[in-house]
Amino acid sequence: MLSRVGENVYWMARYLERAQNFSRVLAVRRAQGAQMLARETNWPGLLRTFGDIHEPDGWDTRDLIHHAIFEGTCPISLRFTVERARENARMAREIVSPEMWHVLTEMHALLGARDSGQDDDTWDGLLNMVTMDALTFQALVQSTLLHDEAYYFIQVGTTLERALSTLFLLMSYLDNLAGWTHEPLFAVNMLKSLTGYGAFRRSYRMSLSVPDVLEFLIFEKAFPRSLAGASNSLQTAMNALPEPWGPAKSKVGRLIAQLSYDTIEMVMDVTPVIYFSTLLDQFKTIHDDLSARYFQPEVQEV
């Protein structure tokens, strides 16, 4: 397939997965934040961790959430993310099925409507719709697309973005790990932001503790949104890409080996901040290698 189209579907998948995760994060924070003892959750810190470069001055929580959903120039906003997903899908229209396009157009219209976002009591419904539309889109990838090279680039993009989203979420909670003992909702919110609360409860019967929650979200291979689970899915998708795979594949293998042998004690020893930063660099290198191998290939005749 064309390198450019491979890159387009890869990014389309990344942006859709990003929208799905971020809308859930926003919904959970918004709903649960009001119930927490601390009341004010650290919204600017959250947005910064996810990559927002804006420095809000004098904004209240409503302004910040509105910004994170609707601001077209904010690189992490849902509107920006869905617009980019659709733009990439447009450039690969000959691959994207009509059903997938329909869902993307609906999402685009939902976030781009002139009067959207005026009433904040509608935001919960909207955030839920973005998550559900993105999940529908991913189901349509499975059921309406030819499972050829394009499909596997989509899977690679989805799983890599899933791992990164989990990592960003973990990093956004690093500031308040000490407060978890007094405020159990921190842990609940984090798990719910990844739809992992029920799954965690089936694995850990004890009360919520920082090490248990981190251990689950980093190392639990059976949970698809854990770092280990997403990395395993990434490796499966990468194995289906055309050979030679280049250095990205061995780097994913090394990462999976590391996540298999590391323990939560090691994470706490080196401190979660350093551990997560190292992982972030590793995931970014995998993206760079994939990009260099498949999307900007050297001149080489087939």
Added chain:
Amino acid sequence: MSQNLQLSPPHSDPWQGYPRGTLDEFFDGKGVMRHLYRPFAEVLGQPFTQWDRRKRVADEVFRHRGVTFALGAGAERVERSIPFDIIPRLIGAAHWRHLEHGLAQRMTALNFLVSDIYGAQRILKAGVIPSEFVYSSPLLKPRMMGIRVPKDRWIAVAGIDVVRTGEDRYVVLEDNVRSPSGVSYVLENRLVSSSIWPQVMRSTSVHPIVEYPQRLLDTFLSITPGKWVVLTPGLYNSAYFEHSLLSSQMGLDLVESHDLMIYRNRVHVRTTQGLQPIDGIYRRVDEDFLDPLVFRADSLIGVPGLGSVLAHEHTALVNAVGCGVADDKGMYRFIPDAVRFYLGEDPILPNIPTYLPSIDSERAYIFEHWDDVVIKPVSESGGKGLLFGRDLSSAQRQVWREEISLNPRSYIAQPVVTFSTAPVYHEGRFEPRYVDLRPFCLLGDDPWVLPGGLTRVSASQESLVVNSSQGGAIKDTWILRE
């Protein structure tokens, strides 16, 4: 009051004010509904809320399927759904047979003409077309002289615009061979019609149009077998939807210029597995922008080196570089002569009389009959640059007189021709609009005409300009079987 009723102000007679006795697709000369449209008689009696509902369904289908065109550029760019009128235009079997034969004949002659101009120039030597007229065409590509193209197919795809000027008379308005667009609207219009007129369609026998992408692919493969791609200027081109639809339905890669590169004197496409040679390009990029090294140096959507490769018959290009000479509005005047010269037949579809300012007597005629003529620039398309003499003041006429005298080869003049109207549905009532028809013709081993076409509708009751870029709308076109 419901929203539907608000959308449709009640009219006691929705046809009130609709002119009768003129040349109209829906009513005959006596003002009676034409036999062709009888299947619509029942739905015409339905409450108008139903018509508004159909209009909304049509708009929704277009929006969901991404059938849009772009207006503006950069941050100002907006995507708009194409304005679609829900009443289809119907053409009977006998009229279509006539059109089909005429279009196939013209398509064949157009290809012969371009091949001859860049080859033996028999038609020039025979004096049928003045040599200086061809050599002065702004659309002639001198570097293509003497070059052979695969299977001698210079024009494989054309959109030949026709209008109906009498009960049984159709004339050719213009030939579009450079990059005729609109066929995706034809395909999408039919999907919408099937959604909003299921009962009418069941009671009518209409020629299907679904085979167009397959026919187009067959045409390419008849020129050269192997790997073909569709070349688009990119996402921001107003016809991008069409490029992606056709490539998808033909199973071909849709490429942009930076997906292609010239390597060892062949065109290659960059794939995830390295460079792959390609054998044919269906280009939807204007030929002037194809190669910045050979054509326009400021082109950012071209492939450096492509122009040289095309000279070696390794790669087929549809349509070939240089085909635009047949698209020149001045050359249009000579196409009936080309039909007679190459095919030994009388043209089935006549032209509109065309006056060439480069001929002294005809230039004088134009200047004496400003009220009766429309001036057209020879190398424009899409209704751009049209000038109705009757709209010009004396001072403006003087300015144009000087411009035309200075650049006589850049313009043509034609009498203002009135053609047929068809009803469009607008807020609870019917209004007449002028309509033309763009049928799509292919030339592989044999000519083939898509049994349908794009009916374009003028923006207002007064305007004779039907181009969608000028605010017009489109209609589905149903060709009825015997």
